[in-house]
Every structure is written in structure tokens, then in C-alpha cells.
Amino acid sequence: xxxxxxxxxxxxxxxxxxxxxLFEGQYxxxxxxxxxxxxxxxxxIAIMDSVDARKTDExxxxxEAALNGKTPDYLIVQHLEPDHGGSVKFIMEKYPNMKAVCxxxxxxxxxxxxxxxxxxxxxxxxxxxxxSLGEHTLQFFMAPMVHWPEVMxxxxxxxxxxxxxxxxxxxxALSKEEEDDEGWACExxxxxxxxxxxxxxxxxxxxxxxxxxxxxxxxxxxxxVLSEDLGYYIGLYDTxxxxxxxxxxxxxxxxxxxxxxxxxxxxxxxxxxxxxxVKVSTSDIARDDxxxxxxxxxxxxxxxxxxxxxxxxxxxxxxDFINHLRIxxxxxxxxAFVENGTWAPASGKKMREAMEAMxxxxxxxxxxxxxxxxxxxxxxxxxxxxxxxxx
Numbered sequence: 312x313x314x315x316x317x318x319x320x321x322x323x324x325x326x327x328x329x330x331x332x333l334f335e336g337q338y339x340x341x342x343x344x345x346x347x348x349x350x351x352x353x354x355x356i357a358i359m360d361s362v363d364a365r366k367t368d369e370x371x372x373x374x375e376a377a378l379n380g381k382t383p384d385y386l387i388v389q390h391l392e393p394d395h396g397g398s399v400k401f402i403m404e405k406y407p408n409m410k411a412v413c414x415x416x417x418x419x420x421x422x423x424x425x426x427x428x429x430x431x432x433x434x435x436x437x438x439x440x441x442x443s444l445g446e447h448t449l450q451f452f453m454a455p456m457v458h459w460p461e462v463m464x465x466x467x468x469x470x471x472x473x474x475x476x477x478x479x480x481x482x483x484a485l486s487k488e489e490e491d492d493e494g495w496a497c498e499x500x501x502x503x504x505x506x507x508x509x510x511x512x513x514x515x516x517x518x519x520x521x522x523x524x525x526x527x528x529x530x531x532x533x534x535x536v537l538s539e540d541l542g543y544y545i546g547l548y549d550t551x552x553x554x555x556x557x558x559x560x561x562x563x564x565x566x567x568x569x570x571x572x573x574x575x576x577x578x579x580x581x582x583x584x585x586x587x588x589v590k591v592s593t594s595d596i597a598r599d600d601x602x603x604x605x606x607x608x609x610x611x612x613x614x615x616x617x618x619x620x621x622x623x624x625x626x627x628x629x630x631d632f633i634n635h636l637r638i639x640x641x642x643x644x645x646x647a648f649v650e651n652g653t654w655a656p657a658s659g660k661k662m663r664e665a666m667e668a669m670x671x672x673x674x675x676x677x678x679x680x681x682x683x684x685x686x687x688x689x690x691x692x693x694x695x696x697x698x699x700x701x702x
Contacts, residue, residue, distance in 0.1 A: 317528065317536055318470040320447060322350045324373040326366040327484035334482065338505060339600055342491060343484030346394060347532045349474065350377045351467065354445030357385040359465065359474050360532060364397035371402070382406060385442070387449070388413040389476040390462050391420045395532055400425045403432065410434045412442060414453060417461035452520045454478070456513040458506060464517065471527035477507065478517060479544055480533030488535060496547060499534065501606040503551050508609065508639040514552035518545065554642045556612035560590030561700055564604050565617035566597045566628045572651045575681045575689060576617040579649065582697040589701055597628045605635050613700055614644055619651035620658040633665045642670035647696055651681040675699050
């Protein structure tokens with residue numbers, strides 16, 4: 312996609328990172344990551360964001376090829392997180408007459424990230440203000456906490472492009488798009504709920520602003536440019552940011568000390584499938600990607616947490632998973648529990664207390680207790696729980 316024309320006067324100059332193993336030091340990215348950057352060429356030339364310092368050299372080559380000897384006038388800094396702001400200092404020093412256009416909240420971050428005082432070279436813009444490049448007029452909209460406080464997005468009035476910062480982003484390098492057989496939504500969903508998900512109210516505010524614009528393309532800072540069926544992508548973001556279930560279904564998250572809780576969890580999944588055509592998804596959260604489990608927890612309208620008692624509480628990996636949900640403002644779901652214990656089962660009570668502390672959580676009874684191993688009575692109890700989940 313290098314140097315592809317997004318629209319007349321607008322080029323893609325971003326880079327792929329195929330060497331990164333963990334994005335933000337925690338999210339597995341087996342298909343790599345894209346750091347998107349764009350160039351708007353007019354009477355004045357604007358660079359839309361920089362890239363991670365890991366890829367500065369490659370990005371600069373792309374930029375210079377696109378500039379073809381010209382000099383940029385502006386660097387639009389929509390988001391200063393290091394995966395986008397990592398090359399800002401380098402490019403500002405390379406083009407000493409170029410100004411950086413940013414939000415007021417970004418000014419303090421410039422001082423924190425860089426040991427250079429760019430001073431008067433920082434051009435602060437406010438909500439709704441515009442910057443004319445010639446035929447292209449850029450209009451800026453503040454998007455605080457989507458997902459940092461300094462974030463803004465930019466609308467190109469001529470090209471009808473929304474440069475959406477981290478909004479509408481996804482995991483995966485652009486050169487690997489053909490290998491992502493699950494399409495845009497899967498990795499965009501995992502990206503959204505794990506990175507942006509806490510800030511649904513702020514995303515709703517941004518969507519309301521976007522609804523007033525004639526948007527023909529969305530250019531995010533990660534993932535592909537979106538140019539067809541924008542209603543599909545915007546609709547998903549609307550659902551996700553309202554914390555509404557995307558699909559009807561049951562997600563069963565389990566962990567197990569010696570395999571018995573796992574046996575109960577998988578048996579419950581089988582019973583549900585035998586009794587109904589309800590979609591069932593399962594995850595061994597100790598072995599599977601925990602962040603994919605967070606994604607599925609938000610995707611479906613029902614969830615079952617299955618964990619053994621450990622040191623009088625919950626097995627730590629399940630406690631960690633529940634904490635991830637709490638941090639990301641999990642809400643508006645129905646939740647059931649399967650616990651296990653040999654002498655003093657307590658995980659069911661502890662999991663219930665943790666989930667009831669979240670917003671609009673409906674508990675589905677009964678809590679099923681596995682007494683060490685799965686027995687005939689356990690299976691009968693699981694059938695009762697299955698009926699309650701299906702009903």
C-alpha cells in the first residue's frame with residue numbers, strides 16, 4: 312500500500328511492523344502492526360502523524376519519496392502515544408521550519424516526551440477550527456480519552472476523509488491483511504475493547520461529531536483505510552461504545568487446576584449445544600489469549616465464569632480476567648458461575664461479588680459447585696444451569 316493515493320492529493324506513507332511481538336507490551340499481534348501516516352499535498356503540505364521510533368528510518372524514506380524534493384509545512388499531531396509520536400522529534404528537527412499542529416493538551420505532553428522545547432513551532436487548534444492548505448481545508452475535532460486526553464481527529468473537507476487517530480483501528484500489518492481470514496471486525500474488536508473500551512462515553516461523543524460530517528473514507532492510525540460500507544464500521548463502533556452485546560451467545564471462560572473445572576466447563580458447552588442452537592464460545596484463559604477472552608466477553612450477551620477455589624479465593628488467572636473486565640467497564644450482561652472446591656468452595660461467591668460490583672450485571676442462577684470431580688449430580692446441575700442460560 313506504500314505511496315498509494317487515498318484520494319487526490321492524499322497519499323499513504325505509513326509502515327508495517329512485522330517484528331513486534333507484543334503491542335503496548337501486552338497484546339499479542341501475530342500478524343504484526345501497521346503504523347499509519349498520510350501526506351496531504353497542496354499549496355501547503357501536511358503530514359498526518361508520525362510513527363513508532365522502531366520504524367522511523369523506513370517511514371522517512373516513504374515520506375521523502377512522496378515529497379519528491381518538496382518540504383512539508385505542517386505535522387498534524389493527532390495523538391502523541393509513542394507508537395505515533397515516536398518519530399515526532401526526528402522529523403521536527405529534520406524540517407526546522409515545519410510547524411506541529413496539535414491540541415492544547417498535547418503541548419504539555421511534548422515537553423514530557425521530548426527534551427527539546429519546540430515552543431512557537433507548536434500551533435494549537437481548538438474544537439471546530441480549520442487550517443487551509445489550499446484546496447484542502449482541515450477541520451479539527453477534539454476527541455479526549457479516545458483513548459488519551461490530547462487526542463483529536465481531523466476532517467479533510469475537500470477529500471471528505473476523517474483521519475480518525477486510534478478510532479477504527481485494528482491489530483495486524485497491512486501487508487498481512489490477506490492472511491486475516493476473520494476479516495476486519497475480529498481484530499478491530501479485540502483492539503477496541505482492550506485499548507479503547509473503557510472510554511465508551513467519549514467514543515459516543517466522537518461519533519456524534521462524525522455524524523455531522525460527509526465522510527467518504529476513514530483513515531485510522533492502525534489498520535486499513537475504510538472506504539466502503541462505512542455504516543457497517545460506524546454501526547459496530549456505536550454498539551461497542553454503548554456496551555451493548557454485538558451478538559446473542561454464551562461465552563464460557565474457564566481455568567482449571569487439575570482439569571476437573573475444565574471438564575465441567577466443556578460439558579456445559581456440550582449440553583447447551585445439545586439443547587439449543589445458541590452460539591457457544593469457550594476459552595481456557597490460562598492458555599488462550601486473555602485479550603481475546605476480553606473481546607468475546609464483550610461480544611456476547613451471556614457469560615459463564617468457571618474457576619476453582621484457590622487459597623480461599625479465586626484462581627489467580629480468573630481473578631486477573633475479571634479485573635480486566637472491570638477496568639474496561641464491562642456491563643449490561645448476564646453472568647453465571649461454576650465453582651470447584653474440595654473442602655471449602657469459595658470461588659463462586661467471590662466471582663459473584665466481583666461481577667455484581669459492575670454495572671447492570673444480571674446473575675443467572677444457580678451457581679454450580681463441582682465437588683472436586685465431575686459426577687452425575689454435577690451434570691444434572693449443569694443441565695439446570697444450561698436451561699437457565701438458554702431460557
